Amino acid sequence: MSDNQPENIIGGKSFTAVAVNCASKAGEWIKSKMGSFTQLDTKYSMHDLVTEVDKGSERMIRNLIGTHFPHHSFLGEEGVEPGPEASAKALMDMSDSEYLWIVDPIDGTTNYVHGFPFFSVSIALAYRGQVIVGVVYDPSRDEMFVAERGKGAYVRGRKIQVSEENTLSQSLIATGFPADHHIALPANMKGIQALAPKVRNLRIAGSAALHLAYVAAGRLSGFWEYNLSSWDIAAGSLLVEEAGGRLSDLNGETYHIGIRNVSASNGLIHEELLEELELAKASQ
Incomplete structure (x- = not known):
């Protein structure tokens, strides 16, 4: 071994x-x-x-x-x-x-x-x-x-494998509403407001693990959320990676199990997604 x-x-x-x-x-x-x-x-x-x-x-x-x-x-x-x-x-x-x-x-x-x-x-x-x-x-x-x-x-x-959309305008993106109302939720709302006009549509369905699984299966082009815990992300992170996608924190740092603010995508739209969140001052 x-x-x-x-x-x-x-x-x-x-x-x-x-x-x-x-x-x-x-x-x-x-x-x-x-x-x-x-x-x-x-x-x-x-x-x-x-x-x-x-x-x-x-x-x-x-x-x-x-x-x-x-x-x-x-x-x-x-x-x-x-x-x-x-x-x-x-x-x-x-x-x-x-x-x-x-x-x-x-x-x-x-x-x-x-x-x-x-x-x-x-x-x-x-x-x-x-x-x-x-x-x-x-x-x-x-x-x-x-x-x-x-x-x-x-x-x-x-x-399964991730989707092939290569621009945000073609993409179905998901996010979630953080439990922290003081920092994470206001930041996420800025991201939603910025991205909504630029993507095909947004979904907020309430299970980060399933959102990540859907990115892996090509049902979503990307996902981001603030203030998650390791148990929300860990299993889904490997699904995305093994399906050909990319995970990072919202500053672009490669995923590890300690990351709390996460972005996942098919890889093709990842930089564009991070840039838009940064422009919205949504990243932390």
Whole structure:
């Protein structure tokens, strides 16, 4: 095993197969609970919601991964205190982990709460800080997006690739509304105002992981959002990369798991997207 290319199987268990199995089981369970949760709480802001289903999904995933890989580290959204400082600290505390599973048990909880069918289970595995497996599962459509470093990206077993639009004017772009209303949301609103007249259209559907999967599948030309956490981005980042796209922060720095302000695209429109956000003074 080299430093940069770990084997994807330990003790006969494939990392990717375990990630897919966890996402499938958790997704099936959260779909079965839709509309029947009993406890709804807010975390960082009134827009940052959590239910007992989020927590139950994370426990299920943690336990399943722990059964196969008991010595691996685990970073899940519901095990971290709310807010950007806490999520950054949690990631820093695990920065020395050889294998780190990074999990969002329901990405798009607000959609889930309202019965809007755009939410997902996001599971990534990082080896020495680099994502090597990424799985995003959409239980509403039964779409499993899977990427393994160096082996491409797939949905329902079919290889996917990013779109071919080469200008913003041809592009369908997505973004999100950050939970931070003091800095991130005003900055993002400037970006929306600047980009809306220059793109084919904008979409704001409420799951960063699924937005990234859609960039990978060529359904979106690009995506940007502020103040995300590693569990929002990690799995989708590998999907985009393995489908031929590009990820960076909003200043153009190459993606790593600590990045919070992210831009993803088919690569062809990336510089133009970053330039427009900079002109709008939307980048931080």
